[in-house]
Amino acid sequence: TATGIDGPLNFQQANYAMPNSKYFGVARKKNIIVIHLESFQQFLINFKVNDQEVTPFLNSLYSNKNTLSYSNFFHQVGQGKTSDAETMLETGLFGLPEGSFFPQLGPSNTFQAAPAILNQKQGYTSAVFHGNVGSFYSRNKVYPNFGYNYFFDQSSFNSSENSDLGFGLKDKLMFAQSIKYLEQLQQPFYVKYITLTNHYPFDLPIEDNDGFVTTQTNNNVVNNYFLTAHYLDNALKEFFAYLKKSGLYKRSMIVLYGDHYGISNDKNPDLTPLLGYSESQPEFNNAKLQRVPFMIHVDGLKGGIKDTYGGEIDVLPTILHLVGIDTKNYLQLGQDLLSKEHIQIVPFRDGSYMTSEYTVIKKGKKFYNVYSNSTGEQIDLAENPVLSGNIKDWGKQVDQRLSISDKINNQNLLRFYTPDDFKPVDPNDDKYEYKDQ
């Protein structure tokens, strides 16, 4: 048709991965608590500095038998960082190849996003907690379009002389001060906590450190990173203690994810020796470092550490299936990580990609550098015609998926498609009560 929605819909129907019957609906009616771990990379998990674990709480959660933990989960953001991670997690579409999705398209586009789906299908109330001002990334204009009921931003919290760091309220204070609001929310609720303290330049005041002794590399950003990650870990430990005490723990599915790298590529030379990576393949090392945590914890859930390759785009269908909402009719471009049909090709935003065997770095329209994941060695494609063909085919699939997403977003195509049983979100509806407006 003239609207251009047919192509994306056909793609989605072919790309849809059926729920896994062992997991479909196991978290039905649970509250959903999503915790966005700012700038948190997977290598921090189980990493020790001077024999001390950096993130002991997250480590214990990672290996907990009621946690589904992913060891090969990648962020997929471009320049949009936090904004574009949020976009993928809640709309099931990619962020932008350049710039940030939220301020550019979030205020104007039509969405079928997580808060609205959960509300309409299962009566969830929704809220975001974040220690920065609401207008940052135009969040206060985007969240109503996602169907969020409440947004508790910096103006919802008390601040004092030492309560802020960088963009806003320190994480421990944000979690603690969120409780009075959380306790008022109608259950089941879907809430998102966007943490902030583990953000570049990771400059933690001494009074917020519990004595953790960090690395002594030549790069202070690298050294500081462990301090703020350790602080975030403590903040999470305190928040979980509250959840247990209040009884919310048993009624909730807790989802944690790292939004993107904290240590940028130019600082990897100071980081990788700490991790025991060989320095001979910086491009391979950098791709490897784009792993971020993804964990789903529910009391009683059959968990385990999964080596399935996936990324942020796959989170929304995974979560919806866990609470028993089939995603067949939604235009989401990821695949349930628990589905037997999940395909292990993880697009990066620049058209590079990961498979369970290969790290594939895009160098030009149809040119790729390919590394073996197991050896880290570069593979000469001229000597491997079969692999060379596969790499190009997979690359085409990746480009197609990204360009369909861009088309949907840039042309606001969801205007022309409303899934069965879905009511378009009206951001001016009274039920969106914004504290800061």
Ligand code: GP9
């Ligand atoms: C700002 C915060 C940081 O409120 O979410 O965003 P980032 O710089 O990581 O994109």
Ligand code: MN
């Ligand atoms: Mn971020």
